[in-house]
Amino acid sequence: MTQRNILVTGGAGFIGANFVHYWLKNNEKDNVVVLDALTYAGNKASLNDVLEDKRFIFVKGDICDTPLVEALLIDHNIDTLVHFAAESHVDRSITGPDAFIETNIIGTYSLLKAAKKVWIDTPKSQGESALEHRFHHVSTDEVYGTLSPDEPAFTEETQYAPNSPYSASKAASDHLVRAYHHTYGLNVTTSNCSNNYGPYHFPEKLIPLIITNILNDKPLPIYGDGKQIRDWLYVEDHARGIELVLNKGKVGENYNIGGHNEWANIDIVKVVCHLINAEFTNNHSLSSKFPQAKSAIKANSTALITYVEDRAGHDRRYAIDASKSTAELGYKPVESFETGIKKTVEWYFDNQSWIKELESKDD
Template sequence: MNRKLLVTGGAGFIGANFVNYWVKQYPEDIVVVIDALTYAGNLANLELVKDHVGFEFIHGNICDTKLVETLLRDKQINTIVHFAAESHVDRSITGPDAFIETNILGTYSLLKAARKIWITEPNDAGKASIPHRFHHVSTDEVYGTLEASDPAFHENTPYAPNSPYSASKAASDHLVRAYHHTYGLNVTTSNCSNNYGPYHFPEKLIPLIITNILNEKQLPIYGDGKQIRDWLYVEDHARGIELVLNKGINGENYNIGGHNEWKNVDIVNLICSLMNNEFSENPALAKKYPNAVSARNGKAENLIKYVMDRAGHDRRYAIDASKSFTVLNYKPEKTFEEGIRNTITWYLENDSWWKKLI
């Protein structure tokens, strides 16, 4: 049976990469995207699939429960893949209200609609519940922070969120679990490590460093720069979600990570080095990016500036994806070197996309 997917937040970074991947892998499936097109949502992220016969975009908000109910009913949706979320920690510190509304109330809205259309209405009509899946995309940040010697987060690590963002995601995870155990909704949840790749919004670390180098701007590093993150190429994340949808057990959580820990300062220095090489090997870049004086001179690292650490900055995240490796046969296909080079190349070639956003 072909799937009919509703992808929430499908015009955002991870959501759009998932949609582009899914349409390529499953061209016979129906894929409906709902996105409010806030600052991080961008229809240009979906250019590759906009003319696909099974694709449809809906400009709407997941907090509009009636709209979600209508889409589930009229489009005969049997699978929800829920990406829609406010996700930038800095923004959650200065303006947490949007995170509570979208991440908690938005998820609640989706769960209510799914339960009504897939379970309650059929049962009231004397029919069996509609075969369905609600897949919730979450983050490793719900687990809190790790010391350097601590073992990586696993699926049974107690939740200990430290920012309004991670707290709102933790709450949404708990709601999804509750709707499974209380109402019988068929759900899976995945918690991923830091993603990077094409279409990444420019305020995030990796694209920020790339675009700032090209604009000869400072490269800000919080505190001592030794915060550690586990990095995952975004298409490998999409592949992980595919495996959860195809092989995942109802009610289970799966960590999706790259087993690829890097200090922030080392990431920045690596990007500087690779950008220096790009300008050295491709003289045409100097003409295309005339402001990138430091990279042209092989000294992009001169733009590094240490700045005051942000409030509640978690020291280390690391994902133990052993369960996904073993149960789902999941394995990232991109090495970090391949992924970061692909990402740099994409930003160098797609300046018309990111210049509009900064």
């Protein structure tokens, strides 16, 4: 594989940061530029381990700043753009959808405009062919809507039926990416993933929220009856899936990346509770490190479970059929949920300074 120069948008966010770590570790010839606005969920500390790497550059900036994106593509000879930057929390999209429209739709459009101008229009105006390039768009299974308990999992052919401002904004961005391929010839791929979990996850999402609340002996809020079902994907398996799409995926195609791992929310919470209880029982130093985790110290974290009013329009079930990615790319998750969730809990035990860094930021 020849050297790649990659621009990663949203590279200080949860999935983006994990992707950067994975890529630099597994692709030693490549250079990576991160563009991130460092909003509430972006944390430059998530990239501390690579800041001194000569192959890595961090740029604070907004994807809606089209001239900035154009300059980065030109100045760093970017041939591959991996687009993670997005507002992603459904609750926030319900109470404040404007930011989701701006970032997820207008921001994606800004990137597409810049990519088209630099990779396609400029070379053609000079009498040259379009540059070799790839625009990879990272999307979500939520664009497909919701499933009943007995319905088959989402495939790449499932009709879009987004039910929240978040998923509607992501669906719109997916369509824009598709349009720029079919209309202008931009070399694009899109991946739709299931719920990710792992290190560097902002603690408003379910799994990191449960972990951090247990460590602070705070209630564990469960929407409705807690029986909403999600497919869970360890974040490094997601990065591995994107790598396969970039290396083997067909231009213009969508690929589902899932964990083959459906769980009801309440069962996820109970698994995390029992795992943390066991960790505290077997490792007495945790009681000294987290003296405020009174329920965990008593091996009774489940006592913190608190049922709250359900989210408006809450989708009942998501499930990913990744057969296409398996057949065409050789994709298969490496982590089981048991191994992935243990790694995740241990990471939060060992990285409280990262949590404090987030808490010190102004929303």
